[in-house]
Amino acid sequence: MYDSQQLGDSPTATLLPGREVEYSIAFGVNDPADLVMEVAPDLSYQNVIFHN
Numbered sequence: 001m002y003d004s005q006q007l008g009d010s011p012t013a014t015l016l017p018g019r020e021v022e023y024s025i026a027f028g029v030n031d032p033a034d035l036v037m038e039v040a041p042d043l044s045y046q047n048v049i050f051h052n
Contacts (some may be wrong), residue, residue: 011021029035033052040047 007024007026010025011023013021015021036049036051038047038049
């Protein structure tokens with residue numbers, strides 16, 4: 001379930017080179033000590049994996 005009143009919508013604007021955007025996301029997890037997130041801006045970029 002996504003609660004847009006709590007988090008707002010994710011950004012949809014195109015960013016110019018050198019600019020950045022920041023927004024909040026939330027997930028429900030079973031074990032917060034074992035998190036892995038794979039991210040890519042779109043299909044033309046290589047994915048990056050973050051983990052704790």
